[in-house]
Amino acid sequence: MYEKNGEKYFVVDSHMHFWDAGPDNWVPGAEQYAKGWIECFHAYQSLAPKETHWTIEKFMKYSEDDLMKDVFEDGYVDVAVFQPTYLKEWYKEGFNTTEKNAALGEKHPGMFVHNTRFDPRDSDAGLEELKANVDRYGSRGVKLYTAEWNNGSRGYKLSEPASYRYLEKAQELGIKNIHVHKGPTIWPLDKDAFDVSDVDHAATDFPELNFIVEHVGLPRIEDFCFMATQEPNVYAGLSVVIGGLMHARPQFFAKVMGELLFWVGEDKMTFGSDYGIWEPKWQIEGFVDWEFPDQPEFADYPRLGVDGKKKILGLNAAKLYDLKVPDELQLKEDTPAAQDDSKLVSS
Amino acid sequence: MTTMVAERDRVLDALGAVRDPELDEPITTLGFVSTCVVSAAGDVVVRLRLPTYFCAPNFAFLMVADAYDVVSALPAVRSVDVALEDHFAAAQINAGVALRAGFVASFDGEATAELDELRRTFVAKAVLAGTDQVCRPLVASGIDPAGVARLTIADVPPSPELDRLVRRRAELGLPVGPDAPLLVDVGTGAAIAGAAAARHLGLARLTRTGIEANTGICRGMLKHRYAESGAGEEEQG
Numbered sequence A: 001m002y003e004k005n006g007e008k009y010f011v012v013d014s015h016m017h018f019w020d021a022g023p024d025n026w027v028p029g030a031e032q033y034a035k036g037w038i039e040c041f042h043a044y045q046s047l048a049p050k051e052t053h054w055t056i057e058k059f060m061k062y063s064e065d066d067l068m069k070d071v072f073e074d075g076y077v078d079v080a081v082f083q084p085t086y087l088k089e090w091y092k093e094g095f096n097t098t099e100k101n102a103a104l105g106e107k108h109p110g111m112f113v114h115n116t117r118f119d120p121r122d123s124d125a126g127l128e129e130l131k132a133n134v135d136r137y138g139s140r141g142v143k144l145y146t147a148e149w150n151n152g153s154r155g156y157k158l159s160e161p162a163s164y165r166y167l168e169k170a171q172e173l174g175i176k177n178i179h180v181h182k183g184p185t186i187w188p189l190d191k192d193a194f195d196v197s198d199v200d201h202a203a204t205d206f207p208e209l210n211f212i213v214e215h216v217g218l219p220r221i222e223d224f225c226f227m228a229t230q231e232p233n234v235y236a237g238l239s240v241v242i243g244g245l246m247h248a249r250p251q252f253f254a255k256v257m258g259e260l261l262f263w264v265g266e267d268k269m270t271f272g273s274d275y276g277i278w279e280p281k282w283q284i285e286g287f288v289d290w291e292f293p294d295q296p297e298f299a300d301y302p303r304l305g306v307d308g309k310k311k312i313l314g315l316n317a318a319k320l321y322d323l324k325v326p327d328e329l330q331l332k333e334d335t336p337a338a339q340d341d342s343k344l345v346s347s
Numbered sequence B: 001m002t003t004m005v006a007e008r009d010r011v012l013d014a015l016g017a018v019r020d021p022e023l024d025e026p027i028t029t030l031g032f033v034s035t036c037v038v039s040a041a042g043d044v045v046v047r048l049r050l051p052t053y054f055c056a057p058n059f060a061f062l063m064v065a066d067a068y069d070v071v072s073a074l075p076a077v078r079s080v081d082v083a084l085e086d087h088f089a090a091a092q093i094n095a096g097v098a099l100r101a102g103f104v105a106s107f108d109g110e111a112t113a114e115l116d117e118l119r120r121t122f123v124a125k126a127v128l129a130g131t132d133q134v135c136r137p138l139v140a141s142g143i144d145p146a147g148v149a150r151l152t153i154a155d156v157p158p159s160p161e162l163d164r165l166v167r168r169r170a171e172l173g174l175p176v177g178p179d180a181p182l183l184v185d186v187g188t189g190a191a192i193a194g195a196a197a198a199r200h201l202g203l204a205r206l207t208r209t210g211i212e213a214n215t216g217i218c219r220g221m222l223k224h225r226y227a228e229s230g231a232g233e234e235e236q237g
Helices: A030-047 A056-060 A064-073 A097-104 A120-137 A159-174 A197-205 A221-230 A242-245 A250-263 A280-289 A306-320 A338-347 B002-015 B057-072 B090-098 B114-138 B145-149 B160-172 B196-225
Strands: A003-004 A008-011 A012-016 A079-082 A113-114 A141-145 A175-179 A208-213 A233-239 B031-039 B043-048 B079-084
Touching: A008 A280, A008 A306, A008 B079, A030 A056, A030 A141, A030 B196, A064 A097, A064 A197, A064 A280, A079 A097, A079 A306, A079 B043, A097 A113, A097 A120, A120 A159, A120 B031, A159 A197, A175 B090, A197 A208, A197 A221, A221 A233, A221 A250, A242 A250, A242 A280, A242 B196, A280 A306, A280 B079, A306 B079, B002 B031, B002 B043, B002 B057, B043 B057, B057 B079, B114 B196, B145 B196
Parallel strands: A012 A079, A079 A113, A141 A175, A175 A208, A208 A233, B043 B079
Antiparallel strands: A003 A008, B031 B043
8 A cells, every 4th residue: 555645545566577587597508588588677677766776686586575575565565466477488497487476475365466377379288277277376367478489489369269269268267357468579570579459359359358468568559559449358557658668758658648548548557567677666656646747748638636546556456356445445436537637737 | 091980971871771660760879780890991890789689570680681781782882791789589680681581581480471561560650650740730839630631741831850751651652742631541541631630640649659658668778788879879869
């Protein structure tokens, strides 16, 4: 819970990780990819305020204590959603598996949501693994990396028949939320790596599922927004938007937020810190303080008030995951939505 | 010595015509040229670098191939050695470009089509972003979207932004004559009119925002990865 100016915010970090990218976890022969991947992530951290930067050594392998302190103790987060990233082609025990997450999460009941993953290229064995993970960890969401390498394949599309088979199975098992990551490469390599049209198809054909496009399809935010306006079950995952732009590129951050508020709307945007890339503390503090720059080019965008920030920081994700929100942290039902706007205009 | 400096400038100038297809900005000002050396005999060595090890290989291939082409086309150049560094697909890209092999042959079994269509997709985005650059001041001056849609290219005061928009439209084969409508569908070239204009301008603004945000992230990542500025970065940036 975060409190500022008498307002209390229920915080759900809907996109975070607990990874091991240390050299002893690199697959022999794939060291350059394992190293390249984590260095790439580390470069993203450089977009955060300097005092929150980590050394590459800590970044490769942070501890349980680091996570609990950064996310919950210092970071205001009430519930964190683990998003696994396997990358077993490069990391022996996986980069960030359901099991590794759960081993930590089970020590702290109620603080974590354990999402799992699937890969439609894993055929029947993958379906069984999905079922086992849902049974064992109670997963209600999955994280999908459509660009992940697998046995010579450099990626898949969510609109393929194999993907539909998995989505049908996931739905049958009680999965509600499909978090989709786009990039960094996809097979065939000549296709645009971040194309989101496959999500469009799946979202239409699986109206009971929610599709949270993480990183809002950046760098294809325009394609994402265009799709999201047409699909009621598509959400904007703000990981990378806040972490990567709010501090480093505040003008662009304001524009991206403006576009998202215009095309997608505050009811369908969810905060995710992307920890350990970025610590949640500065993101939450900065986001609650944030407002549009007082310049004409931002005047047309929909305003974001306290209620909107409460939704984005936690209440929207709480709905997606049926999380219990204390009454005092709910929106005040009788507050007209427009009040925040008028406050902003008059101040 | 002066001649060699001039030669290097000439090569950097030529490289300035090579754009990152996604960001629609020269690879020189983006800082993607790490080395540019020209010998007295006209042997050119160019090294390119990108913000991350996993930047999309298709775009990387286009930039390396384009750099090779513009340098090769210069007079008095004896040999050309252009290579990408620090990238997961560098070996395949460099070998393919040196052999002038094309993208499909360079990535045997991993690609099925050349990159013309991809390039076209991104020039279309550049046209939309450029439309926002040109039209935003018009809207700010009080012309409503339907009014903007009634304008032709000749109606707009000259500006570098308009020149750039016209060049990008020409690349796509869209109408660029003085009588051509200012707002056109980037796929068909048909005029955008009436109620569709507001939505078109909205998409144009959104597209520009996406490209600019992406450029901002790429610049930040590159700066983290490499302390030194790129060749041609200060001169033109």
